[in-house]
Amino acid sequence: MIDFTLTDEQRLLEQSVREWAAGEVAPFVRENDRTHHFDRDRILGGMARLGLLGVSVPAEYGGAGMDYICLGLASEELEYVDTSLRVIMSVHAGLNCLSLLTWGTEAQKKKYLVPQAHGTKIAGYGLTEPSAGSDVRGMQSTAVRRGDRYVLNGEKSWISLADVADHFLVVAWTDPEKKRERDPSGLTAFIVERAFKGFTSGPMKEKWGILAGNTGWFKMADVEVPEENVLGRIGEGFKIAMFALDQGRYTVAAGATGLIRACRDASVKYALERKTFGVEIGQHQLVKEMIAQMESDYQSARLLWMRSGWLKNQGLRNTRETGLAKWFATVASERAAADCVQIHGANGYSDEYPAGRFYRNCKGAVIYEGTREIHKIMQADYLLGYRVDRPTRCELPPYGERLKSEV
Numbered sequence: 001m002i003d004f005t006l007t008d009e010q011r012l013l014e015q016s017v018r019e020w021a022a023g024e025v026a027p028f029v030r031e032n033d034r035t036h037h038f039d040r041d042r043i044l045g046g047m048a049r050l051g052l053l054g055v056s057v058p059a060e061y062g063g064a065g066m067d068y069i070c071l072g073l074a075s076e077e078l079e080y081v082d083t084s085l086r087v088i089m090s091v092h093a094g095l096n097c098l099s100l101l102t103w104g105t106e107a108q109k110k111k112y113l114v115p116q117a118h119g120t121k122i123a124g125y126g127l128t129e130p131s132a133g134s135d136v137r138g139m140q141s142t143a144v145r146r147g148d149r150y151v152l153n154g155e156k157s158w159i160s161l162a163d164v165a166d167h168f169l170v171v172a173w174t175d176p177e178k179k180r181e182r183d184p185s186g187l188t189a190f191i192v193e194r195a196f197k198g199f200t201s202g203p204m205k206e207k208w209g210i211l212a213g214n215t216g217w218f219k220m221a222d223v224e225v226p227e228e229n230v231l232g233r234i235g236e237g238f239k240i241a242m243f244a245l246d247q248g249r250y251t252v253a254a255g256a257t258g259l260i261r262a263c264r265d266a267s268v269k270y271a272l273e274r275k276t277f278g279v280e281i282g283q284h285q286l287v288k289e290m291i292a293q294m295e296s297d298y299q300s301a302r303l304l305w306m307r308s309g310w311l312k313n314q315g316l317r318n319t320r321e322t323g324l325a326k327w328f329a330t331v332a333s334e335r336a337a338a339d340c341v342q343i344h345g346a347n348g349y350s351d352e353y354p355a356g357r358f359y360r361n362c363k364g365a366v367i368y369e370g371t372r373e374i375h376k377i378m379q380a381d382y383l384l385g386y387r388v389d390r391p392t393r394c395e396l397p398p399y400g401e402r403l404k405s406e407v
């Protein structure tokens with residue numbers, strides 16, 4: 001039986017993230033956005049102090065040991081204040097930490113996951129390349145075995161935290177024949193450190209959204225990666241990349257839900273202040289319609305991501321449900337942000353109000369972690385029977401099981 005009543009732990013987490021983000025981050029958001037400044041110490045320091053960088057990582061690996069609903073709640077609260085904060089949860093806590101937790105060896109978890117959960121090291125996710133986004137099999141990066149190492153060459157683009165993260169989960173072709181045939185069982189996942197020789201990174205130029213966030217590229221020129229940094233087995237890279245997306249998309253869904261709420265609250269505030277034709281604009285039915293739609297979208301999006309979180313807690317496969325939650329929430333957040341600008345009239349067209357930032361920030365999530373079109377195709381394919389999720393060798397540890405093992 002699904003119960004959406006928050007537990008004491010979940011409520012406390014939600015409250016503490018809300019208070020921290022409102023008190024210590026919100027006052028600086030506008031300026032950081034205007035100056036394109038990634039406020040590293042304030043944001044990463046604060047998130048580490050709150051335990052958010054390892055929120056759903058078990059205590060034995062240095063995490064806060066909270067359930068997956070807490071990961072969603074943190075994502076929602078952070079994006080309520082600014083999308084750049086939630087992006088950190090998506091790539092570090094979602095895509096990377098949970099993949100290491102699930103697919104990593106004990107040695108990898110000790111070496112990489114523990115410092116990530118503490119927040120002393122930050123992690124990213126490198127799948128996209130200049131010529132391959134939705135079409136993952138179109139990637140060009142290669143990894144060639146040389147003795148006890150793999151030599152990686154290639155370029156990854158549009159990578160969140162590219163100039164910030166210490167390690168990346170990187171996918172590359174280890175089988176040239178399968179690369180030619182576009183057979184994804186020729187892809188392998190690696191843990192690549194920024195400190196490895198031949199690794200360089202830089203920012204994406206002229207990005208127009210999530211301006212207080214860091215998004216960039218990295219290149220690997222004969223980067224030697226020790227074989228103990230292969231994540232999972234040789235040939236499991238595609239599966240791991242897709243597994244990671246189940247976790248990242250979950251945080252994106254919850255975050256976009258927070259953005260809808262931010263649009264709703266800003267719109268209500270403005271609709272009660274601004275007067276036209278002798279009344280508050282909230283009195284006009286067409287304005288009410290936009291606000292009502294935001295509420296409907298907010299409540300629906302929240303139920304969808306919570307269902308995913310619940311499935312994760314139970315250890316049940318949730319690719320389909322998480323994809324739907326991500327697709328619905330991000331598309332609804334775009335609608336909410338557009339209407340938030342509309343309700344603000346010309347003032348919405350100025351960065352004096354937050355509506356314009358919401359509008360710029362929401363669009364990225366309709367593109368990353370599966371575009372709107374890819375998610376539509378996925379949902380139709382499930383219904384038509386063209387797509388079936390098969391069990392993978394490793395599955396996200398259920399929350400209940402983890403609790404038992406920690407007692």
Ligand SMILES: Cc1cc2nc3c(=O)[nH]c(=O)nc-3n(C[C@H](O)[C@H](O)[C@H](O)COP(=O)(O)OP(=O)(O)OC[C@H]3O[C@@H](n4cnc5c(N)ncnc54)[C@H](O)[C@@H]3O)c2cc1C
Binds near residue numbers: 125135367
């Ligand atoms: C702000 C931001 C942060 C990002 N962070 C990361 C990150 O940390 N790590 C990472 O690996 N990547 C990241 N990405 C990249 C992102 O995942 C890709 O941009 C995304 O997968 C889409 O790929 P693409 O841009 O190459 O678009 P394309 O795949 O070239 O798609 C272009 C258009 O064609 C449509 N299309 C493509 N194929 C089909 C099809 N079969 N049917 C119908 N329509 C189709 C798409 O929906 C889209 O509208 C980020 C992107 C952004 C904008």
